[in-house]
Amino acid sequence: MHTPLLELERFLPYRLSVLSNTVSLAIAREYEDRFALSITQWRVLAVLGRYDGIAAREVAERTAMDKVAVSRAVAGLMKDGRVRRAVADHDKRESVLALTAKGRKVYAEVAPLALAHERRLLAHLDAEEQRWLTRILDKLWDAEMEELGRS
Amino acid sequence: MHTPLLELERFLPYRLSVLSNTVSLAIAREYEDRFALSITQWRVLAVLGRYDGIAAREVAERTAMDKVAVSRAVAGLMKDGRVRRAVADHDKRESVLALTAKGRKVYAEVAPLALAHERRLLAHLDAEEQRWLTRILDKLWDAEMEELGRS
DNA sequence: CCGTTATAGTTTCATCTGAAACCATTTGCA
């Protein structure tokens, strides 16, 4: 008996991980340098940019971050005056998070930059490949999220 | 003027990151539980399983890890008696890394498990989607690695 | 040769992160 062939370079989880880290790192560096914004903070900002006034719990759901990470990101954003927090009327445990004017300004600057990054990445693929990628990510996403839900 | 539409859930770098982390985390948990093996250690082990007797520098290249991470992973593997290190004849700075019998045994157990994980993931896609995914990852990988090389 | 520069690898330090414990409040139910 001999061990099965496992070429790390062709191993899907490995490739996904390296590719994703490379992409994220490049973006993270730019956000950090230009806006003093970490990736976690950026995610929170992005969600609040579209869903203003939601609770931390909902931010966590929409960013796939855990509540600890959200708590810390929000604390940082508040310190920089980019996010404002109030207590929910109907439940005093819940917070109501919203962007400040400053936060909206940062969002308005970063969002186009993020979209440009995405376009840059997709520019390496033709239209057909882009469609397949979307479809494949949808399927894998749904499958993994379901898996996660079960465990 | 109003800010452009940015839906985090549909943003490619975000989706790649979450998907990859979900997959990696599931695998990491299992390796940790069953073999006391971190992901970085597993990568080193995987490379040494195929290229025995290489230097740490080459391990770093083949795993997309930096030399610090490799150094630490190797230290851990050596402590557990899974990897052995010698000094290269032709260059006393270089190490010659190899799996011990114990290391080979772990590799022989983990490798099939890793391949099973990959199959499980790919099972959510049909044959055509799998071909496209490979092709797309190849292209993105090459493009990003080239980008990285330039910076 | 000899001194500068480059390379292989390790260590240190400061930061980040996840897990568990924790506090406050609300919900479910006897």
Next chain:
DNA sequence: TGCAAATGGTTTCAGATGAAACTATAACGG
């Protein structure tokens, strides 16, 4: 009601990680 369990969120602690400094050796250029 009132008390146990659940929920939203923060804090604490320990381990992981990245960047820069460091050690040892080799390569290069005069």
